[in-house]
Amino acid sequence: MKRIYKKYAALLFLLIAVLLVRCTKDHSNQDLTPVNSVALSDPKSKAVFTVFQGDTLKLKPTLSQSMGNDLSQLEFSWLVYNNNGALSLAAPRITISNEYELKYLVKGDPFILGEPYVVRLTVKNKATGVNFFLNYNILIGNKYGTGWLVLEDKSGKGDLSFVFPDNTVEHGIYTDRNTTQLVGPRKLELTPFPVGDDISAVGKRLYILAQSGSQEYNYLTMVKKFDYSYEFFSPPAVQNPQVMTWTSQYVYSGVRSPALGIVVNNNKAHSNLVGGFPGVKKWGDVALNPQGSNDYSLAPFVVGGPTYPAIVYDNKDKRFYHIRAYNPSPVAGSLESFPSGGTAGVSSVFEMNNVGMTMLFQDSADVVHEYNALMKNDDNQAYLLRYKTTNTTTAPNITLAKVLMNAPGILTYTAAAGSTSTPHIYYSNDNKVSCYETSSNTVVESYSFPVGEQITAIKYAKYTPNDTDPVKKARLVVATWNGTEGRLYYFTISSTGSMGNYTNMFKGFGKIVDIAYKY
Amino acid sequence: MKLIAKRGLVMMIITLTFLSCKRDKELLFNEPGAIYVTSLPDSTVFTFATSPDVKVTDTVLITYRIIGNAAAKDRQIRLEPRDGATAKAGYHYKIGPALVKANAFSATVPVYVYRKPGLKDSTVNVILDIKENADFKPGFTNQLRYKISISDVLSKPTIWDAVWASYFGTYSVVKFKFLLAVTGKTNWNSSPLPQDSRYLSQKAKNELLAYNQAHGPLIDEFGIEVTFP
Known part of the structure; x- marks a missing residue:
């Protein structure tokens, strides 16, 4: 009994001791004093939004x-x-403003094209030191990603304008960003597929050809990348660029890749082979013809496809040649004759190696890998030659048609474009666009602009993917010049190739020399 | 008695159990490091004749690889010229730093070669053998040497028939000199990439065309007109 009392006494003593220890006076300063709380909100912060380079x-x-x-x-x-x-999560943190309202020109550092960024507003209560945050998620976009790129001649100097999918126009893009003068601008060359030439990162290529100042142009930032001469292992002695293009064996965009690069400079061919192997790839020296001579004069048109990566036309010897992509011996890169005669001959409708006419124009036809060539014979008659860039050993023929054209004025055309949807070629004389139907050999429609408005360029686009129109129709784009101002017209092309009237007109250009759809 | 036997048996099992729990020795490579030549082929014929006259020195690079583990410190490769070498060390050639860097498994050793007047009409040779030192034993017995031949005489590239003949045809001194002059290429002992062979062939053909138009056909030392396929 005595032991039990002792035990309870000890427990009681311990309890009292614990209670006494707990009851100390509070000297802390941690009162729950209300502070000024800042609430930040913005619907824009709820989702990622795109900001274009050059915008504020x-x-x-x-x-x-x-x-x-x-x-x-x-x-x-x-x-x-x-x-x-x-x-790395340790990406640099850069403070771009200390104002309540942010107004920041997105141009260069710290914003890189195509990259996602967090823009964080921190509001600090100076009195209490308490911070309040609001995050925005932005993506830096390229507003020149999709639309019509327009090359203009302004008193002999080149410039670029851009027509956006929402039908707004920006002028002076080249001169705003570049110092190299484009003298005598001629042509835009765009590759719709990436090229890995190891002289710059793999990507789409854009070349601007001019009498002088030709260059590779940055497809995204719209600034000059390289001089024309830098694109060659040894620059041509005479620089007279006419074509700078990459052909592809494929048409489906998912697998399209370069088969062969072809330059036509001063009517001579230069080729460039890429394909995953290491080392810098540039355009090579002048290709010689089968006689081992450079005495030829190419028309400024190049096509290529599955069997023949590049086909060119010599207006001196009045015949076609092809250029192989790769062959170890004899090494590829020369102008070569087409197989002729026997079971391997490619010519049945006309002789590819002996056409006997002058090429004036060439463009894609309405069937994949098929091309229409506008030719002039010695009697000043216009012929349409149709051929393809693909064949098989059992069906080697690539010549498809030879037609004496019933297309008034086509030998003096000022601009032309082939339809890739319907059997038509659109060509211009003075202020009139004519629609020539290859299947019926007649001009089926024409459209005249006001007198004095000369047509300077025509382009056909089968699709305009990011167009704001709900129905993605083919489009014919026609450029005119009235002596003081260049204008651009959109014609929506029907499923039968009909032009109708123009749907949009854009003003304020210099003399438009070329147009290209950039996507 | 029975209890003693039981306890003894239990004690013995416990003892045996502990005895069996011995830490296993790890089977790791623990041999001294060795080194061997990886450059293939294991020789080079170096000529200054393909270079402009102003070039008086150049470098031959030899690659080596170790057998064993990388070390935390730089290690020396002992290279010695084999007896009978006609190339004189310090005069015709000099071995650069022969080191396997710390934490590295391979090394590239530069051998500097010098253009000397006597090389105009002679070829000197040296075979560099790997010798054992404190850092490395010799590796594979058939990969312990590298032979360098140095000259200033224009000689047929060793890979001409295998590689260059398909682009330029049969070798001749006149043809080779023409190629050296118009292409500016100095290394003809390695295979070209496709874009290079394409360009070299085109360049050679165009330059030959220009030469023939200006001077008439280029004839080689066999009296045959120089042509390219």
Whole structure:
């Protein structure tokens, strides 16, 4: 019994001791004092949005304070960092503004084209040091990604304009970003598939050809990349660029890749082979013809396809040649004759190696890998030659048609484009566009612009993917020049190839020399 | 008695159990490092004749690989010229730093070669053998040497028939000199990439065309007109 009392006494003593220890006076300063709380909100912060290079990023979230409205007690900081998961989390944090409202020109650092960024507003209560945050997720886009690129001649100097899918136009793009003068601008050359030439990162290529100042142009940033001469292992002695293109064996965009690069400079061919092997690839020296001579004069047109990566036409010897992509011996890169006669001969409708006419124009036909060539014979008659770039050993013929054309004025055309949807070629004389139907050998439609408005360029686009129109129709784009101003017209082409009237007109250009759809 | 036997048996099992729990020795490579030549072929014929006269020195690179583990420190490769070498060390050639860097498994050793007047009409040779030192034993017995031949005489590239003949045809000194002059290419002992062979062939053909138009056909030392396929 005595032992039990002792035990309870000890427990009681311990309990009292614990209670006494707990009851100390509180000297802390951690009172729950209300502070000014800042609430930040902006619908833009709810999702990723795209900001284009060259645009001003403007952000001003709604700000409310729980105690008063005094902004002078708040400190603002806009911080930016790259949010690409493939990069290190230690990507640099850069403060771009200390104002409540952000107005920042997106151009160069820290914003890289195509990269995602977090733009974070931090609002600090100066009195309490408490920070409040709002994050925006942005993607840096290229507003020149899709649309019509327009090459203009302004008193002999080249410039670029861009027509956006929403039908707005920006002028002076080249001169705004580049110092190299384009003298005597001639042609735009775009590759719709990436090229890996190891002189720059794999990507689509854009070349601007001119009398002087020709160059490779940055497809994304719209600034000059390389001089024309840099594109060659040894630059041509005479620089007279006419064609700078890459052919492909494929038409489906998912697998399209370069088969062979062909330059026509001063009517001579140069070729460039790429294909995954290492080392810098550039255009080579002048290709010689089968006689081992450079005494030929190519028309400024190049096509290529599955069997023949490149086909060119010599207006001196009045015949076609092909250029192989790769062959170890004799090494590829020369102009070669087509197989003729026997079971391997490619010519049945006309002789590819002996045409006997002058090529004036050539463009894609309405069937994949088929091309229409406008030719002139010695009697000044216009002929349409149709051929293809693919064949098989059992069906080697590539010549498809030879037609004496019933197309008034076509020998003096000023601009032309072939339809890739319907059997038509659109060509111009003065202020009139004519639609020549290859299947019926007649001009089926024409459209005349006001007198004095000369047509300077025509392009046909089978699809305009990012067009704002709900129905993606083919489009014919026609450029005119009235002596003081260049204009661009859109014609929506029907499923039968009919032009109708133009649907859009854009003004304020110089003399338009070429147009290309960029996508 | 029965209890003693049981306890003894239990004690013995426990003892045996502990005895069996011995840490196993790891079977790791623990041999001294060795080294061997990986350059193939294991020789080079170097000529200054393909280079402009202003070039008086050049470098031959030999690659080596170790057998064994990388080390935390740089290790020396002992290279010695084999007896009978006609190339004189310090005069015709000099071996550069022969080191396997720390944490590396391979090394590239530069051998500097010098253009000397006597090389105009002679070829000197040296075979560099791997010898054992404190860092490395000799590796594979058939990959312990590298032979360098140095000259200033225009000689047929060793790969001409296998590689260059398909682009330029039969070798001749006149043809080779013409190629050296118009292409500017100096290394003819390695195979070209497709874009290079394409360009070299085109360049040679165009330059030959220009030469023939200006001077008439280029004739080689056999009296045959120089042509390219």
